[in-house]
Amino acid sequence: MRPLQKLFVISLVLMLLNVTACGTVAGINQTGVVLALGVDPGPSGQLLWTFMFPNPTITPSSEASVKPSEEFYTLQSYASSLVQAAEKISMLTDRHVYLGDIQVVAVSSHIGSRELVHVIHLLINTGDFPPRAWLTIASPSGEAVLKVSPPEEVVPTVFLGSYFSCQICHAIQLETRVWQVWDDLLVPSHTAVIPLSTVKGNKVQVNGSIWLTPTHIVECGRKRTLYWAMAMGKYRAGTLAIDNNRVVAEGVRIASHRWILVSSRHMVSRWIITLHGHWQSVNTGFKETSYDNLAEKMVLRHVLEIYQLAVEQHVDPFGVLNQVVWTTSGKAIMPRAEVTVLCHIAATARTE
Amino acid sequence: MPEIQKHEVVHHLRQATSQLLAELNAWDNTKPDTVTGDILEIQSYLKSQLLDSPDLITRVLVSGIGVQVLVAYIDGLVDTVMVDQDIIAPILKSQTLPEKWDTETLHTGQVTKETRWTKIWPKLLRGNTIICAQEQSAVWVVDTVKYMQRPVSRPETEAAIRGPQEAFNEIVLTQMNQIRRRLPDNRLTFQKVQLGTVDQHQVIVVALRGVVNPGLLETVMYRLHRIHMDAIPNATQVGSLIRDHPRSIFPTLRYTEHVDFVVWGLEQGKIAVLVDGDPFVIVLPATLWDFYQTPMDYNSPWYDASFVRFIRIAGFFVTLYFPSLYIVFTTTNQNLVPYQLLTTIIGSHIGLPFPPILEAILMIFVIEIIREAALRLPKALSTVLGTMGAIVVGTAIVKAGFVSSQIIVIMTVTALSFYSVPAYELVGSWRLVNFVLLASAQFWGLFGVLWVSLALVVELDSMVSFGVPYLSPWIPVNWRSLKDSVVRLPLGQWRQRLGSIRPPRMSWNRTSFSKIGHPRLRYHQNRQR
Numbered sequence: 001m002r003p004l005q006k007l008f009v010i011s012l013v014l015m016l017l018n019v020t021a022c023g024t025v026a027g028i029n030q031t032g033v034v035l036a037l038g039v040d041p042g043p044s045g046q047l048l049w050t051f052m053f054p055n056p057t058i059t060p061s062s063e064a065s066v067k068p069s070e071e072f073y074t075l076q077s078y079a080s081s082l083v084q085a086a087e088k089i090s091m092l093t094d095r096h097v098y099l100g101d102i103q104v105v106a107v108s109s110h111i112g113s114r115e116l117v118h119v120i121h122l123l124i125n126t127g128d129f130p131p132r133a134w135l136t137i138a139s140p141s142g143e144a145v146l147k148v149s150p151p152e153e154v155v156p157t158v159f160l161g162s163y164f165s166c167q168i169c170h171a172i173q174l175e176t177r178v179w180q181v182w183d184d185l186l187v188p189s190h191t192a193v194i195p196l197s198t199v200k201g202n203k204v205q206v207n208g209s210i211w212l213t214p215t216h217i218v219e220c221g222r223k224r225t226l227y228w229a230m231a232m233g234k235y236r237a238g239t240l241a242i243d244n245n246r247v248v249a250e251g252v253r254i255a256s257h258r259w260i261l262v263s264s265r266h267m268v269s270r271w272i273i274t275l276h277g278h279w280q281s282v283n284t285g286f287k288e289t290s291y292d293n294l295a296e297k298m299v300l301r302h303v304l305e306i307y308q309l310a311v312e313q314h315v316d317p318f319g320v321l322n323q324v325v326w327t328t329s330g331k332a333i334m335p336r337a338e339v340t341v342l343c344h345i346a347a348t349a350r351t352e
Numbered sequence: 353m354p355e356i357q358k359h360e361v362v363h364h365l366r367q368a369t370s371q372l373l374a375e376l377n378a379w380d381n382t383k384p385d386t387v388t389g390d391i392l393e394i395q396s397y398l399k400s401q402l403l404d405s406p407d408l409i410t411r412v413l414v415s416g417i418g419v420q421v422l423v424a425y426i427d428g429l430v431d432t433v434m435v436d437q438d439i440i441a442p443i444l445k446s447q448t449l450p451e452k453w454d455t456e457t458l459h460t461g462q463v464t465k466e467t468r469w470t471k472i473w474p475k476l477l478r479g480n481t482i483i484c485a486q487e488q489s490a491v492w493v494v495d496t497v498k499y500m501q502r503p504v505s506r507p508e509t510e511a512a513i514r515g516p517q518e519a520f521n522e523i524v525l526t527q528m529n530q531i532r533r534r535l536p537d538n539r540l541t542f543q544k545v546q547l548g549t550v551d552q553h554q555v556i557v558v559a560l561r562g563v564v565n566p567g568l569l570e571t572v573m574y575r576l577h578r579i580h581m582d583a584i585p586n587a588t589q590v591g592s593l594i595r596d597h598p599r600s601i602f603p604t605l606r607y608t609e610h611v612d613f614v615v616w617g618l619e620q621g622k623i624a625v626l627v628d629g630d631p632f633v634i635v636l637p638a639t640l641w642d643f644y645q646t647p648m649d650y651n652s653p654w655y656d657a658s659f660v661r662f663i664r665i666a667g668f669f670v671t672l673y674f675p676s677l678y679i680v681f682t683t684t685n686q687n688l689v690p691y692q693l694l695t696t697i698i699g700s701h702i703g704l705p706f707p708p709i710l711e712a713i714l715m716i717f718v719i720e721i722i723r724e725a726a727l728r729l730p731k732a733l734s735t736v737l738g739t740m741g742a743i744v745v746g747t748a749i750v751k752a753g754f755v756s757s758q759i760i761v762i763m764t765v766t767a768l769s770f771y772s773v774p775a776y777e778l779v780g781s782w783r784l785v786n787f788v789l790l791a792s793a794q795f796w797g798l799f800g801v802l803w804v805s806l807a808l809v810v811e812l813d814s815m816v817s818f819g820v821p822y823l824s825p826w827i828p829v830n831w832r833s834l835k836d837s838v839v840r841l842p843l844g845q846w847r848q849r850l851g852s853i854r855p856p857r858m859s860w861n862r863t864s865f866s867k868i869g870h871p872r873l874r875y876h877q878n879r880q881r
Binding site for chain 1: 682683686687691692694695696697698699700701702704707708757
């Protein structure tokens with residue numbers, strides 16, 4: 001090896017030895033992995049941050065013997081930002097608080113729209129925080145939602161993280177990630193839709209949603225959330241009851257196709273919603289066409305209602321305004337909606 | 353002084369004198385090298401040189417015409433029946449002069465005349481018989497060699513489920529016969545090179561003329577002729593003297609004991625080097641990919657061979673990266689581990705005294721100790737020890753709280769992957785690289801692993817084996833040779849030989865089938881049957 005080459009190699013090795021990025025990383029025994037984060041309003045503009053950790057003694061062989069109440073533990077701190085809160089928690093424990101594996105963030109429903117937007121920006125701007133984490137609004141509080149862990153969940157799986165990850169478990173697909181909400185907030189014409197999780201007894205139910213704009217929040221109950229999901233094609237393998245619940249369709253999946261029609265005089269938001277599925281066992285005198293008509297009318301009425309509500313509240317959870325902005329150079333106002341519902345729910349061979 | 357003591361003193365003095373004489377002879381290069389013609393002097397010379405060794409047999413005879421003859425040979429190395437029937441008996445009856453014994457008296461196949469002791473000694477010590485006649489300045493050297501060899505057996509290190517099970521043994525002549533029998537072509541050449549001034553090792557260079565690149569053959573001969581050493585014990589040492597990059601940890605020669613694998617290499621234009629006394633034959637040139645090929649690859653269906661090769665490649669990556677990535681994921685880059693796994697890893701490390709790197713090193717030592725012990729012990733015992741070691745130590749070491757259960761899985765899989773490399777000589781290389789990767793993972797995390805990987809690729813890419821790039825056929829890409837890489841195409845689809853070794857005769861398959869493909873029995877022919 002020539003002297004110049006030797007010098008190059010030695011300097012390269014020295015340079016590598018001086019790379020300090022890895023030197024600051026805590027060992028695995030000194031790491032506390034945060035699996036869920038709760039955010040609640042606190043005093044004097046601060047926030048109450050709840051960090052949920054898995055029981056550190058969990059091993060594959062000990063999982064079965066650990067009681068559900070001992071699977072996780074939470075630590076809380078008041079702070080203005082997530083970094084400060086993590087620092088305070090680090091001081092409480094002998095571990096480095098690792099935020100990179102946060103699965104779900106539960107933000108209290110008592111937080112206003114401006115604060116909520118601020119929290120989302122705080123999360124996104126925290127380097128260690130994974131923007132892929134699921135986001136939910138928690139009622140009555142983030143802490144309360146995190147503390148409920150159904151018995152079917154085994155540590156280290158977090159209930160809400162597992163709930164939102166499952167694409168085939170629920171009829172309504174409400175899951176949204178932190179980065180998606182942040183992305184929606186960046187565009188003025190967008191309205192973010194965030195699922196609402198409510199504690200009822202020792203259960204958590206994801207039974208609603210909120211529509212978030214930088215200026216205000218619109219809370220939607222179970223029915224409105226359902227119709228919104230239908231309008232957006234986020235309803236899969238669910239049921240549909242008509243005629244005062246006397247006739248039920250199962251395996252219903254709804255597809256939605258939406259676009260903007262622009263003519264010289266006016267602009268129309270054109271929607272085609274298609275229903276597929278099959279009717280449950282019905283009487284021999286069953287008239288498929290009439291039930292289809294009933295289903296079409298019902299879905300149409302509710303979709304138009306929800307659209308009307310959005311127009312009244314000056315929000316756009318359907319992404320119509322975004323389409324308008326991209327299609328025309330005019331002012332972004334909610335156009336008139338023309339909705340067509342096509343029902344292709346078939347009869348089954350099972351008749352009574 | 354009593355008579356018995358006198359005898360003892362004389363005997364002792366005689367022994368000391370003989371030893372002194374032999375020592376002087378060994379050091380004296382100026383003594384005359386020619387045969388004198390005095391058979392008693394020759395007899396004395398032979399005995400003194402070998403210090404009255406009991407295996408040296410000398411006998412003085414009188415031929416049919418009254419000439420005194422000395423017959424000398426090494427007991428055990430010669431076929432005594434041949435000596436008795438084909439040499440001693442004819443000489444006793446011979447009526448011809450000693451000068452004509454090769455044509456009229458001796459019944460053996462090979463008889464040569466030698467006049468210099470430097471030529472005679474190696475032949476005598478290899479099992480030839482020498483015949484010295486009185487007043488003759490030359491010696492007859494008769495080939496009476498009896499080869500003590502173990503029978504041709506199954507390969508011990510490269511076991512194959514299907515295909516030929518014939519391995520080389522230690523005798524170079526048998527090795528040549530084994531190759532000749534499989535390749536009865538007059539273009540097959542065996543060129544002899546004598547190496548080692550003391551041990552006089554026979555080295556045979558085997559090549560298929562017309563297929564082998566002449567430049568390659570010339571290079572091999574040149575490198576062999578350049579060796580001037582007292583002794584070269586085995587094929588590994590010969591290989592280390594002729595290979596490219598002798599200080600590199602990566603082998604550039606392939607050693608095999610499979611006859612069919614050597615013949616396949618010769619047919620592709622490679623060269624085999626046989627070393628007397630070593631059942632492992634050197635096949636060159638050898639690229640990195642050559643060490644991942646086994647004889648069984650050519651005795652299995654193409655799809656099966658290709659799948660197994662793919663598994664070997666996967667094993668290669670597991671071998672190199674499994675332990676180091678474990679260190680990376682548990683020490684520096686925990687963000688790359690799924691949180692479920694990370695949680696259980698943390699749980700398993702609660703209360704353990706050592707960091708992951710020490711766990712890995714501890715387990716490497718445990719596995720290496722078990723491996724070494726299993727190698728040294730008798731086969732039956734080694735199997736038991738291996739199993740017991742793996743199970744007892746594996747479970748006990750976790751329960752004892754020395755290491756986590758994950759590291760047991762990691763290191764066991766790694767140890768198994770090490771031996772998915774068909775060529776043993778590469779296992780040691782990867783073991784060393786593995787240590788470097790472990791260290792870089794500990795110090796620099798994923799960044800270090802990437803750096804070492806990059807350096808490894810650069811190092812391997814800069815190497816050659818007898819002019820063939822070490823990473824061939826991938827870097828530089830050789831499309832013709834890719835047919836025998838990870839996927840081994842069916843032999844029927846080979847139109848040309850492997851191009852990496854640049855054989856002058858590229859054409860391989862000249863079978864002409866009809867347009868519809870392979871000839872088949874027609875339907876009506878089947879029905880007639």
